[in-house]
Amino acid sequence: xxLDTSPQLKDFREEARTWLEENVPDESRPLSSGPEVREYDxxxxxxxxxxxxxxxxxKPEYGGRGLSLIEQVIWYEELVRARAPGPGIFSVAFGHAGxxxxxRGDERQKTFHLPKILSGETPWCQGFSEPGAGSDLAxxxxxxxxxxxxxxxxxxxxxxxxxxxxxxxxxxxxxxxxAAKHKGLTWLIMDMRLPGVDIRPITSIDGWPHNCEVxxxxxxxxxxxxxxxxxxxxxxxxxxxxxxxxxxFLDQRLQLIVLVDELVDHARETGLIKDEAVADRxxxxxxxxxxxxxxxxxxxxxxxxxxxxxxxxxxxxxxxVQMQLELTRLAIDILGARCLEWxxxxxxxxxxxxxxxxxxxxxxQKNIIGERxxxxxx
Amino acid sequence: MxxxxxxxxxxxxxxxxxxxxxxxxxxxxxxxxxxxxxxxxVDDATWxxxxxxxxxxxxxxxxxxxxxxxxxxxxxxxxxxxxRLAPGPFRSSVLxxxxxxxxxxxxxxxxxxxxxxxxxxxxxxxxxxxxxGDLLLELDExxxxxHDVETTERVEGVDPGTRFAKATTGAPVVxxxxxxxxxxxxxxxxxxxxxxxxxxxxxxxxxxxxxVQFGKAIGAFQAVKHRCADMAVAAYVTRAQLFQAALLVxxxxxxxxxxxxxxxxxxxxxxxxxxxDNIQNHGGIGYTWEHDAHLYLxxxxxxxxxxxxxxxxxxxxxxxxxxxx
Numbered sequence: 224x225x226l227d228t229s230p231q232l233k234d235f236r237e238e239a240r241t242w243l244e245e246n247v248p249d250e251s252r253p254l255s256s257g258p259e260v261r262e263y264d265x266x267x268x269x270x271x272x273x274x275x276x277x278x279x280x281x282k283p284e285y286g287g288r289g290l291s292l293i294e295q296v297i298w299y300e301e302l303v304r305a306r307a308p309g310p311g312i313f314s315v316a317f318g319h320a321g322x323x324x325x326x327r328g329d330e331r332q333k334t335f336h337l338p339k340i341l342s343g344e345t346p347w348c349q350g351f352s353e354p355g356a357g358s359d360l361a362x363x364x365x366x367x368x369x370x371x372x373x374x375x376x377x378x379x380x381x382x383x384x385x386x387x388x389x390x391x392x393x394x395x396x397x398x399x400x401x402a403a404k405h406k407g408l409t410w411l412i413m414d415m416r417l418p419g420v421d422i423r424p425i426t427s428i429d430g431w432p433h434n435c436e437v438x439x440x441x442x443x444x445x446x447x448x449x450x451x452x453x454x455x456x457x458x459x460x461x462x463x464x465x466x467x468x469x470x471x472f473l474d475q476r477l478q479l480i481v482l483v484d485e486l487v488d489h490a491r492e493t494g495l496i497k498d499e500a501v502a503d504r505x506x507x508x509x510x511x512x513x514x515x516x517x518x519x520x521x522x523x524x525x526x527x528x529x530x531x532x533x534x535x536x537x538x539x540x541x542x543x544v545q546m547q548l549e550l551t552r553l554a555i556d557i558l559g560a561r562c563l564e565w566x567x568x569x570x571x572x573x574x575x576x577x578x579x580x581x582x583x584x585x586x587x588q589k590n591i592i593g594e595r596x597x598x599x600x601x
Numbered sequence: 602m603x604x605x606x607x608x609x610x611x612x613x614x615x616x617x618x619x620x621x622x623x624x625x626x627x628x629x630x631x632x633x634x635x636x637x638x639x640x641x642x643v644d645d646a647t648w649x650x651x652x653x654x655x656x657x658x659x660x661x662x663x664x665x666x667x668x669x670x671x672x673x674x675x676x677x678x679x680x681x682x683x684x685r686l687a688p689g690p691f692r693s694s695v696l697x698x699x700x701x702x703x704x705x706x707x708x709x710x711x712x713x714x715x716x717x718x719x720x721x722x723x724x725x726x727x728x729x730x731x732x733x734g735d736l737l738l739e740l741d742e743x744x745x746x747x748h749d750v751e752t753t754e755r756v757e758g759v760d761p762g763t764r765f766a767k768a769t770t771g772a773p774v775v776x777x778x779x780x781x782x783x784x785x786x787x788x789x790x791x792x793x794x795x796x797x798x799x800x801x802x803x804x805x806x807x808x809x810x811x812x813v814q815f816g817k818a819i820g821a822f823q824a825v826k827h828r829c830a831d832m833a834v835a836a837y838v839t840r841a842q843l844f845q846a847a848l849l850v851x852x853x854x855x856x857x858x859x860x861x862x863x864x865x866x867x868x869x870x871x872x873x874x875x876x877x878d879n880i881q882n883h884g885g886i887g888y889t890w891e892h893d894a895h896l897y898l899x900x901x902x903x904x905x906x907x908x909x910x911x912x913x914x915x916x917x918x919x920x921x922x923x924x925x926x
Contacts, residue, residue, distance in 0.1 A: 506915035510863035514842040521841035524606035538837035592830035597806040599820030
């Protein structure tokens with residue numbers, strides 16, 4: 224344990240802070256379901272890329288800045304501090320696809336895709352879940368049949384976020400139906416514009432089309448789209464999910480700090496902070512928000528070089544989800560009847576019902592902690 | 602970026618103290634000591650041995666007879682003291698030595714550090730772990746004071762590892778103005794609470810792996826498994842925030858108070874729930890005097906109430922206008 228005193232990192236933070244002060248867009252993200260969503264997210268991503276702030280810890284040969292995870296964490300903190308927009312429809316490209324390609328992709332896949340992700344050219348979506356395969360992901364049935372130098376994909380995926388705006392998808396399909404459940408799967412790069420791909424947006428609880436159902440009808444993709452090997456997709460998917468456990472989504476977690484501060488401000492202005500019950504809950508939320516940062520530092524400090532984050536870091540997501548639900552419900556309670564007028568906090572509260580479900584339910588996360596960290600039986 | 606991984610030396614402090622406590626102060630010994638009517642929480646010989654290991658003087662400067670280390674090292678020790686439910690006035694003696702040293706009485710600081718003087722602590726109308734001739738620590742937002750304890754009258758308390766009494770004291774012997782002393786106390790208490798959460802997490806997981814009902818180990822049932830997982834989550838969260846707070850308090854940064862209060866708040870919540878859930882995980886046996894589960898519950902209860910009201914902690918957490926990066 225040691226407090227950071229490095230002047231280089233202090234300079235880096237100052238530099239980031241200055242750039243953000245001048246470059247964070249004034250207008251907020253459009254709430255429409257049209258192409259302007261992609262335009263907004265892409266423009267912000269491009270601006271960061273041109274300023275030299277995209278892919279801080281990605282290698283320079285792929286368009287990154289080639290610094291360490293530590294600088295990446297500082298950048299995330301400064302983004303949050305500056306109230307900058309999040310990655311929006313680029314979140315899968317940054318948090319999943321990029322890290323997975325870096326870990327498991329071939330050179331051609333890396334040089335083609337990674338710079339396009341960083342420059343805001345190509346957003347990605349994730350096609351893992353299916354109507355019959357949610358928590359039990361390995362039970363997925365979308366088929367991939369090898370035909371010459373192509374794979375022919377047939378089936379359907381669901382909860383594919385932002386598919387309507389995305390160019391590529393990370394797709395997990397069953398290529399060997401005879402093999403055991405976790406074997407015989409393949410992870411591939413799907414071009415979402417190919418013929419036979421039918422994307423149908425699903426309106427979520429907040430009235431906005433966050434997710435899609437996507438149908439694949441004999442879609443032919445070249446075998447060169449397969450990441451790693453045919454039938455080895457489960458292990459590739461596990462690197463994807465490990466990236467999700469890592470600090471990749473830290474900026475989105477740290478956003479909660481901003482929401483807590485907004486709530487504290489509001490409670491101060493309205494005098495609600497004098498209500499002991501409100502003050503108790505706010506204090507818990509704020510302490511938890513501080514812990515989100517500390518956990519990121521702890522995770523980065525204890526990470527073993529070159530190894531995927533351990534199962535114990537699942538605790539971070541479990542805690543974040545729990546805190547998030549308590550926080551957005553507190554926002555509703557603070558608003559009182561005003562919450563009925565589609566206040567931004569109301570939207571946020573509704574949206575957060577996805578938090579303990581998306582990317583693995585809290586129930587499954589707790590099983591993972593129980594079994595892999597504490598050694599409890601399955 | 603701040604490095605929150607304990608160094609090898611820091612891990613060494615934890616390992617050495619765990620070994621000593623397992624050998625010299627196991628829970629069976631704590632129960633023996635508690636059964637002696639009017640007896641001390643810990644005997645003088647053991648107390649002096651702990652002092653000889655440097656436990657009371659880790660963060661004292663070398664000219665006050667200390668080791669010149671910091672709060673991070675104390676956290677490693679106190680985590681183990683919490684985990685093993687060590688009896689005796691460790692936290693108040695460590696803080697008391699600091700008050701003496703910073704209040705200008707290096708000789709008294711040395712005496713406390715060497716285990717020749719013990720320091721008890723005020724707890725509302727009562728005092729804990731203070732005998733006539735000991736010192737008594739009084740702590741508030743402005744700093745700390747040490748008084749001589751004149752007389753004590755024993756009061757039965759709920760935690761078997763802690764002695765409760767009514768006491769009369771003299772005028773302050775030494776005082777030190779230090780607005781971060783409470784933050785330092787919160788960090789030490791949070792470390793003990795983390796040790797407790799880790800102890801009951803492991804106790805519950807061990808039991809859930811071996812206790813068989815309906816033909817399988819009860820840890821296979823999600824209701825039990827998830828309670829154990831919640832303990833692991835609480836420990837992870839508390840540890841990260843505690844280590845962060847320890848460094849910031851030691852450095853005396855502007856955010857120290859906020860981070861220390863946050864660590865304490867999370868530590869209290871984690872230990873409160875984990876010690877209660879641990880009893881549920883054990884079923885009937887967890888409810889008995891014979892089983893150790895209640896000892897953790899009661900120590901956590903003490904640590905939750907030891908410093909001040911929870912409201913003061915909440916105030917410290919809510920004090921900054923916004924979270925500073």
